[in-house]
Amino acid sequence: MVEARARLVSRVVAAAVLAGWLLLAGPLGALAGPPASLDEALSGFEETPSKKEAAPAKLDRALDGFDQAPAEAEGKGDLDDALKGFGDEADAVSQASPRLIKKPDWLDWKGSLSLAGAVNFTHQAPEEGRIDQRGLSKLRTEADLEANFRLPGSWRARLSGHAFFDWAYSLRGREDYPDDFLEIYEREAELDEVWLQGRLLPSLDLKVGRQIVVWGKSDNIRVTDVLNPLDNRLPGLTDIEDLRLPAAMTKLDYYFGDWNLSGIVVHEPRQPKTPVLGSDFYPAASAQPSQDKPSIGLDNQEFGLALNGVFTGWDLSLYAASIFDDQAHLELAPKGLKRRQSRLTMAGLALAVARGCWLVKAEAAWLSGLEFTARPGREKSRLDLLLGLEYSGFSETTISLEAANRHLFDWEEELAGGIEDAREDDFQWALRLSRDFLHDRLTLTLVAAVFDLLGSGGAFERLQIDYDWTDHLGLRVGLLTYQSGEKLFLRDAAECDRVFFEVKYSF
Numbered sequence: 007m008v009e010a011r012a013r014l015v016s017r018v019v020a021a022a023v024l025a026g027w028l029l030l031a032g033p034l035g036a037l038a039g040p041p042a043s044l045d046e047a048l049s050g051f052e053e054t055p056s057k058k059e060a061a062p063a064k065l066d067r068a069l070d071g072f073d074q075a076p077a078e079a080e081g082k083g084d085l086d087d088a089l090k091g092f093g094d095e096a097d098a099v100s101q102a103s104p105r106l107i108k109k110p111d112w113l114d115w116k117g118s119l120s121l122a123g124a125v126n127f128t129h130q131a132p133e134e135g136r137i138d139q140r141g142l143s144k145l146r147t148e149a150d151l152e153a154n155f156r157l158p159g160s161w162r163a164r165l166s167g168h169a170f171f172d173w174a175y176s177l178r179g180r181e182d183y184p185d186d187f188l189e190i191y192e193r194e195a196e197l198d199e200v201w202l203q204g205r206l207l208p209s210l211d212l213k214v215g216r217q218i219v220v221w222g223k224s225d226n227i228r229v230t231d232v233l234n235p236l237d238n239r240l241p242g243l244t245d246i247e248d249l250r251l252p253a254a255m256t257k258l259d260y261y262f263g264d265w266n267l268s269g270i271v272v273h274e275p276r277q278p279k280t281p282v283l284g285s286d287f288y289p290a291a292s293a294q295p296s297q298d299k300p301s302i303g304l305d306n307q308e309f310g311l312a313l314n315g316v317f318t319g320w321d322l323s324l325y326a327a328s329i330f331d332d333q334a335h336l337e338l339a340p341k342g343l344k345r346r347q348s349r350l351t352m353a354g355l356a357l358a359v360a361r362g363c364w365l366v367k368a369e370a371a372w373l374s375g376l377e378f379t380a381r382p383g384r385e386k387s388r389l390d391l392l393l394g395l396e397y398s399g400f401s402e403t404t405i406s407l408e409a410a411n412r413h414l415f416d417w418e419e420e421l422a423g424g425i426e427d428a429r430e431d432d433f434q435w436a437l438r439l440s441r442d443f444l445h446d447r448l449t450l451t452l453v454a455a456v457f458d459l460l461g462s463g464g465a466f467e468r469l470q471i472d473y474d475w476t477d478h479l480g481l482r483v484g485l486l487t488y489q490s491g492e493k494l495f496l497r498d499a500a501e502c503d504r505v506f507f508e509v510k511y512s513f
Contacts, residue, residue, distance in 0.1 A: 117151040120510040123174075124243075124486075128503040129286070137182055139286045143504060145174040152199075161204030169195035186293065187284030191239065199252050211259040216252040219270060221312060221325055222369050223358045226436035226455065227410045229369040229392045230325050230354040233270065233310055235278035235332055241287060241495060242455065242466040242486055243506065251276055265315045272308035275300040275347075278332045281495070286502050289494050294425075297334055297345040306330075320359040325371075327352040333426055336379040348377040348385075363399030367408070368392065378428055380420040388414045402442040409435040427494040433458055447474045457493050464491025464499055482508040 109115070124144035132138045148170035155163040171193045175183055180192075201215030222230040226246065234250040254274035260267045277299060281287040300306040310327040329352065334345035354371035369392040376386045394408035410433070414421075417430035440451040449472045457463030470484035484506050488499035 112156045113153065114156075115151070115153040116513065117149065118510050118512040120146075120148045120150075120508055122146045122148065122506070122508040124504045124506040126286070126502065126504045129501045136291075137284055138178075139501075142174050142177065143286075144172060144506070145177065146170050146172040157204070159204065161202065163202045164199050166198045166200070167196060168198060169193075184282070184284045184293070186282050190279065190282060191285070209261045211261075213257040213259070214255070216254050216274070217257070218250050218252050219255065219257065219268075219310070220247075220250070221310075221323065221354075222356045223323075223367040224369060224392055224394055224408055224410075225406065226408050226438060226453070227392055227434060229390045229410055230323075230352075230356050230371045232327055232329055232352055232371075233272060233308075235276050237279040239279050239281055239285070239287075242453075242468055242488070245453075251279070264317055265313060268310070268312040268314070270310035270312070272310070272329070274302055275306050275308060275330050287495055287499070289497055295336065295343040295345055297347075298339070300330055300347060319361070320357070323356045325352065325354040325356070331376065335377050335382075335426055337382060348375050350375045354390075363397055365396040365398070367394035367396070369410075376414075378421050378424060378426050380424045381418060386414060386416050388412055400441075402446070404438075404440050406438045407435070409433070425494070432463075434463075435459075448472070457491060457496065461489060462491055463493040464496025465489045466496075466499070478512050480508075480510045480512065482506075482510070 122144060123142070123146070125141060126139055126143045129138075129140040131140070148168060150166070150168045152164065152166035155165075157163060172191060175188060175192050180188060183192075197216065199216055199218065201213055201217045203211065203213040206212050219233045220231060221233060222228070224231070228236075228246065231246075233255075234253055236246070236249045237244075237251055238249070253272055253276045256271045256273065258269045277297075283290070283293045308327070308329045310329075311325070313324045315322045327350075329350055330347040331350050332347070334347045336343050337346050338344075351374050352371055354369065356369045357367070359366045369390075371390045372387065373390070374385065374387040376388060377384070378386070390410060390412045392408060392410040394406060396404065396406040398404050412429075412432040414428060414430055414432075417428070421428040434455065434457050436456070437454045438452070440449060442449050451470045451472070452467070453470075454465065454467045456465040466486065466488045468484060468486050470482065473481045475481055485503075486506060487503045488496065490497055490500040
């Protein structure tokens, strides 16, 4: 075991050193050379604002620009003079080029079409009766669409959704996979964010509908971010920011000075998406008992309260919530075993302090009402703590390290090894390095997540390269490796290593 842990640590350190050399030495930067075109010379001027920017003090700031006249209207007289004499020829060009067709002022839409695949390369031949996971494990075509509507006054709305179909299972033989597996892995069509937002009073805003509300400061480990469940069907492949599942909520925001108070009612107690029988991350040989899911009703509403303060160089958030536990436990019901989610009470805080090139992050959460299969009817409490450091002093480079520990009070040895995978202290740390090259057209990212200090719980690493071939076409290739450990979902993970790719056209 000691040798295995040492190998894991050396593997992570070696990967970090290699990525660090690439990030800091920047040999690819020398390939950039002078810009080959005007588009390349101007690349970076249209970057999306950072997601880490502080939340606006008022909705006026968040909606800044929605009430202004379109930029195309500015200097219209000069443009008419400049085009004088072109006549029908200019009209013909305008009609022939779709890019010159102007969208309605009240509508802004975007979308993407993508093809993503993965190939497993460390799986062994399966035992009789088990699914063969070797080779092609994903070949997914997906369409995403988002429409944003500007309504009268300060109101706006969003409608978005996605649909995908994975051809890998048809190519490999659908009859080998359970129906429940195909239902959630082969195809999907869902509405994502669907909401209406606006100002009720000068300092009071309303947002109602399916939405995502992010709590906390961490980018890699969840502590206080408890309102939206996650899509965990393939652990390690995607960052948390892309895993949150929108849920139907009503959110009121009141602004005063440097503070804002948010009151939230979650009407849709949505379930996380987890591996099922047939997945190489499902740890059992048979399906779990059915789950008694909370229905949408007055008795099953979830509640959240957040007080956020944004100041010069630092910000602070205080949280309180009454939510359902994402992890269900087993209970004996009249018709047999059922899985049920407990109602939890959470109180927490999050702090971020910026000093020069350093960003310090801290989170804490107290959760009560936890229930476990091995000790039915005995509610327990847990304290989760997180500390993180992020450094951005190197050119085009960000390095972050986060560590968290979850301490379960009144822990009993019988809780270990159950479906909840409960431990007295559950430690995790995550390292992330990223650097941009070629005028921000290429991004190299390394992410390593380790469970327990030396990886006895398991680990995974992801090395990923993203390249913007054009303004609309993006390419992604990467390597995802796993190490088996005591964590339930990583017990057989050593055979799950894969290479992956994605081609995405955005419009």
